[in-house]
Amino acid sequence: MLEVLDYIGLFAFAISGMLTAANRNLDILGGYIIAFITALGGGTIRDLLLNADVAWMTSLSQLLVVIAGATVGMIFRKKLRSWRRTLSIFDTVGISVFTILGVQKGLSLDALAITAVFLGMISATFGGLLRDVLCNEIPLIFKKEIYAIPCLLGGTFYFVGYYSGHGDTTWLLWSSMAFIIAFRTLAVLFSWKLPLIREFK
Template sequence: MMYALDLFGVAVFAISGAMAARQLQMDPFGALILAGVTAIGGGTLRDLLLDITPFWIADPNYLYVIAATAIFTVIWPLKRGWPYRILNVADAFGLALFTVMGMSRALSAEVSMTVAIVMGVMTGVAGGMIRDVLSGQVPLILRREVYATASLVGALVLAALLHGNMDIKMASAIAMLTTLLIRLTAIRWKLALPTLNQHR
């Protein structure tokens, strides 16, 4: 079940990367690159920091999913106005899934809960950050949007539920739903964090 969810997370993040490429009218190779870094960038960075073999090297199925998803996204006809909405929703699903999957991966490496939370947030946001940098956009994590905050809250919820000895599957589902609802709510009502003002 967790493996299937991991592949699904890779697919939805690959969609968001390929959709970003479509918006910028990149060629198919550019779409594949953006799909790839969005889908596995955060997880790769996490695994390298945990000193374990990146997941996609041990299992090339992840690369097959990325390629298939990117090709499908590039050739699928979309009505005007859809790309941006689909990109946001796909990114929100990926954020929720990867935050929880990243934490689970870190905990399996027997790190502390604090480190696992950091790794979960990193897994959730780093791929999208690399995507935005390569596509010439200001990364979502650096904007006022409720993005990394949603990932952090989801990670904290998972940590609290596990600390309370809840079954990991149920705890993961609740944490993913929490992250997803926060992010989608922020998108729907254009919620943003307050900015820091410099007073002289």
């Protein structure tokens, strides 16, 4: 089940990579490369930091899902623009799964609490960060949207739940994901933004 949600996230991220690449006028192969990096980049950085084997390297199904997402993004890119809201839902599901998977992987390798939460956020957001750097833009997560905050809070929620005796229960998993999805959805609906550094004090 978590696996299915992971695929939904990869699929949505691959579409978002392809659409960004189309906006920057890249060629088809460039679009696929950006789609791969958007979908798999966050998990790759997580695995490199953990000095663990990189997960997608041995997962044919993950690679095929990304190729499918990128292809759908290329073919339906005009229609997808009017489905923006639908896409954003998939994307939100994606970051919620990636966050929890990242925290879990950190926990399973005995990372510090704070490191595990960071790994969750990195899994969910650094693919998009690499996408933006490669497309020569200042990463979106630094500026315009509440993106990483739900990941940090949801990861903390999972972590606290885990160590307050709930263990790795299905219930904890779903409620953490629901927390991230709800928070992110409210942030989009009400255009929540973090204050800029220069607005501080």
